[in-house]
Amino acid sequence: MGGELLPPGEAGPDDVVLAWDGADVVAVRLPQLADSLDRILAAMEREKGKSLAELDRKAKQEVVRVLEARGAFSVRHGVETVASALGVSRFTVYNYLNREKGTS
Numbered sequence: 001m002g003g004e005l006l007p008p009g010e011a012g013p014d015d016v017v018l019a020w021d022g023a024d025v026v027a028v029r030l031p032q033l034a035d036s037l038d039r040i041l042a043a044m045e046r047e048k049g050k051s052l053a054e055l056d057r058k059a060k061q062e063v064v065r066v067l068e069a070r071g072a073f074s075v076r077h078g079v080e081t082v083a084s085a086l087g088v089s090r091f092t093v094y095n096y097l098n099r100e101k102g103t104s
Contacts, residue, residue: 004029037075040067041085053087060086064096073097 011017011027018026044063045052052063063086072078083093 037072037078037081040070040072041082045085051087052085055086060088061096061099064093068097
């Protein structure tokens with residue numbers, strides 16, 4: 001997931017402080033969702049063995065399906081980020097999403 005552990009005293013307002021027996025023991029700083037999307041895209045490229053832009057249409061549709069299941073499109077600029085990684089337009093990503101909804 002890419003979180004970072006910090007001493008509780010260094011926790012910021014967006015960090016999660018974990019306590020044990022009433023004492024703060026560690027703070028967890030979670031990555032921004034946009035950073036997580038970049039990590040997911042990079043992992044998918046490693047899994048596929050090539051850039052996502054090099055995939056055929058069917059494989060790109062599968063990538064969009066997986067990303068939708070992982071909530072990638074709830075991230076601000078998620079569609080644009082995915083479209084760029086796939087080497088397609090935003091319109092194409094929306095078509096893939098709508099096609100998936102139509103077959104569900």
